[in-house]
Amino acid sequence: MTAVSAVLAGLEDTRPWQEELYRDVHQHPELSHQETRTAGLAADRLRGAGFEVHERVGGTGVVGVLRNGDGATVLLRADMDALPVQEATGLPYASRVTTTDADGAEVPVMHACAHDAHVACLAGAAQLLADGREHWRGTLIALFQPAEETGDGARGMVEAGLSDLVPTPQVALAQHVAPAPAGQVRTHAGAALSAADSMRVTVHGRGAHGSMPQAAVDPVVLAAMIVVRLQTVVSREVPPGETAVLTVGSIQAGTKSNVIPDRATLQLNVRTFSDATRRTVLDAVERIVRAECQASGCPREPEFELFDRFPLTDNDVATTERVAAAFADFFGERSAPAGQQSASEDFSDIPTALGVPYTYWFVGGTDPEVYRAAEAAGRVAQDVPVNHSAGFAPVVQPTLDTGTQALVVGALAWLAA
Known part of the structure; x- marks a missing residue:
């Protein structure tokens, strides 16, 4: 049994609470710099898994450190904030939240960019790696970042002294759910996000x-x-x-x-x-x-x-190739190239400040049958809701399983004993 298969054997036990956490965070979204409740849920999960936890880093940021002997240090990151969008998905767990934004206006709030899924995936991956620590060596850093949507959350954590709270990692890894078929993972070396x-x-x-x-x-x-x-x-x-x-x-x-x-x-x-x-x-x-x-x-x-x-997301070539190879071994044909995307992210501010290489990949979130039908009709742009739209709603599975697996597989590319 490989380290990957041994650690992921616990996914059956993790899946139920992950799905519950996802729906909870989706139903209770919080705008940038207001992620207090979400941060509390993440911190509680990390503490329960045995992590050393730091809260209120750069506002509402949460960092967990799990030391497990000599070896590499890997940082995994998820963002937590939602958007001022009125949800129109019709889901039973759809958001009905309104709040006051930074300008004092009353606005609707929705997780229209899958940060709720990112939170659930990282919480699950952290738990699986903690439970399966006999199969790897090194140090795991789980970082839940606020305010990605405003482009200053990563920088805020750095300026709040992140480097003093965590050991310097050898690599930093992050992912994002995208409007691609659920179950897929996609990587890109070099300039990936604008x-x-x-x-x-x-x-x-x-x-x-x-x-x-x-x-x-x-x-x-x-x-x-x-x-x-x-x-x-x-x-x-x-x-x-x-x-x-x-x-x-x-x-x-x-x-x-x-x-x-x-x-x-x-x-x-x-x-x-x-x-x-x-x-x-x-x-x-x-x-x-x-x-x-x-x-x-x-x-x-x-x-x-x-x-x-927002900074350029310029994936380190060697790091990306290492992750892509690990993905190919685990996911097989579900691992594919991503190509450049014109969306933007502030994740790279963290590894850049820490002076470490990084890579950032994409996880599909669209019902595969819906995507295939839209593709066959030449209507992907019209029929597949995209991030930041009121109808954006990743299918719960296999999106969460795939995102959790990708984080574990990526981390174990450095941590496996």
């Missing part, structure tokens, strides 16, 4: 009556010109072999049809897969905005504010 930067741009015009446009510097027209010109950044300034996305998601200006306002605010999002392209695109945005403001004769310089910034 860096992301959101920017708020305020341009200043001069207000006037709608009947007297000659007295105004119209920020609405200015904003429109900026949006049009920004469409050339990716097509004309980014090399064809590079990937970048630039989206203007919001324009706010004015209050009445016959009043020319004195300012407009644009919010845009940039996603890139290299530091050079990231800088190229952000510099181009600022250059274009300033030039259009000058062309319009604005009375004041524009203002730029960067927020919700």
